[in-house]
Amino acid sequence: MGAHSVRQLAIFLLSVAVLFGAYVMTFGMPAQVSQLVGGAPEAGGNAGANQAQAGRGPGGRGGRGGNRATSVVVETLEETSYALVLRTVGTASSARKSSVTMSETGEVVEVALEANALVESGDVLLRLDARTQRLSLDVAQAELDQARDTLARYKTLQSSGNLTVTNVNLSEAEVAVRLAEANVGMAELALEERTIVAPISGRLGLSDVHVGDLLSSGDVVVTIDDSSKLYAEFEVPERSIGLLEVGKKVSVGTPTYAGRIFEGQIVAFDSRLDGVTRSVTVKAEIDNSEGLLWSGMTFLVRMLEETDPLPSVPSTAITWDRSGAGFWVVTDGKATRRPVTIRYREGDRVWLDTDVEPGAQIVTEGASKLREGAAVSDLSAEQRANS
Template sequence: MKKFIFTILSLTIIAGAYGVGFGVPEQVTQLWGGRATETAAAPQSAQDGRRGQGRATTVVLTPLEARAYTLVLRTIGSAVSLHRTEVTATDAGEVIETALRANQRVEKGDVLLRLDDRTERLALEIAEANRDQAQATVTRYEGLRSNGSSVVTDVALSEARVALRLAEANVGLAEVALDDRTIVAPISGQLGLSDVSVGDRLSSGDAIVTIDDTSSLLATFEVPERSIGLLAEGKRVLVSTPTYAGRVFEGEITAFDSRLDSVTRSATVQAEIENPEGVLLAGMTFAIRMTEDTDPLPVVPATAITWDRTGAGIWAAEDGKARRFPVTIRYREGDQVWVETDAPLGAQIVAEGASKLREGAQVTAAGARRGPGA
């Protein structure tokens, strides 16, 4: 008898635990009259569902505005002088005079150095003497012919004139050779360092000194393929250098390559930078920036963007109901996103709380006054 009672108690405890954890089976509720209770509770549940369905979601709204986005390209480049040259010796010889002081400003035609020119001066004197002699011969022959003398034939006079022309040409050659012994500045600018000094012997083609006209610099830099649309001759560029922190120099694009590099997928660009004060030096590394404003585009807070299996979208409140508009994201900057969308400008966009919305759901703006029963 004790075993029977113990078994009944055990089954009762197990049945109670099952009912608490998994609910009472329908068959049992029918036996206990639970269907009447369930039927009575159904209208209350439906009423609660309708009440939940009609409850508006509180969101933060903001008007949809359009603004231009500023495209910014940042790159690194280096500069050379727009006008520059390397002076070389045109002839061999010993240096007898120099005026090569580093960073000195020279003008075109200023004397930089002189080579020993004694041989060339003597050659010029010989050429001038031969010219004078040829000139005297021609003058004498022409005088005789003008007096009616038949001693000088036409052939003799012609040969004398040819000899004079040759003598004059030799004088010209001698003058060029003498001029080549003096090296002058081919352009105006600043001299670089030179190791040429008096007594050195130069060979033809030896480098003497560099001259840079730094009143304008030519910056060379690379622009990636995605930013090729920013390139145009005359477009303004902004240049800065760590040497002059906080100072910005302006320039403009003068040329760019007609093709992309097959490895770097970028184009080489040149920009001219005005440097009237001469503070920038050739060879400096520059941080280069180019900007361009796009056409106005709708801009929304980043929190307004939601995602589903169709892609990105934003929610707008129309007559108190939520409507979703697909968007194509164009640009991002901070917490702002520029998009393409069919949503009209001025529409009230859900800036916060969009993740809780469904199509057609009722919405109310945060801080808005609710009516009775809301």
């Protein structure tokens, strides 16, 4: 036999020895091998003792044919609440904001647009050249005065018995007065629109409008932000939409004020999920009466909700087979596998849906060694008894 063949034989024998050693460590020494090694069993009680010894494996576990209980760690099934925490990023925007836009065309003759200045609703922001509009108002007013004088004269003549003024003449004079009044109203409105006022109270943004500029209809003059309240707009993923409720509290932070938390509440959320991101847009209102927060800031949003108490076990208690997840329940020293649905997982603990009642004894360590109906012994209980 060549050196190569001897090496192959040695490797084969070593592999067999390793596999046999692993089998013995896991399932114990087979009874037949034990009898060959230890000799024929003695009669009477010694034979039974030898059989028990042969069926005993490492760690006090029985082999496939042994009757000894499998040592496991058992824990009482308890119910605890799970804290659902959602963390996301949002953007701040003013609760009330306005872009002041021109509705008329004209030359700027007066400006009050200092950046970051606080203004009240109705404050004058700028004025346009209004000479034409004032002249139009004067013409309209003069026509109204003339129409009223004519109507008054007709009424006087008719009341004195003058037959030259008919009811038709009087009616036409009354219509002329109403038309003249409407013309005056339109002229006043045209003159009023030459003055641009703040539509809301708030803080002015930057503006590049100056005296002498010619503005056209549709030009944006300035923005105004009322930041006494801000909206934090953020996205919530589909898996967390159960947290959404109008009035629900949220906590927000910003890198500008690291470590400080601002409180708010949800005021609105979209009615459908985004088809691409599979998320829903949420808007929360944040009190900013101190004026610390600015529109456009990045917010770190946190939402928290505790569930109703749910059965909770260490993740080591969960085993898997073709039917799905499950754990082992110990009743009268016997193990029975029961199916479960994992609701939440955090660290080394899971929260479950199961029909097993709280207080049941659950195998938390050693579950992978069990078979249906296997006898078990609680290792932790034995250790407590020996201590």
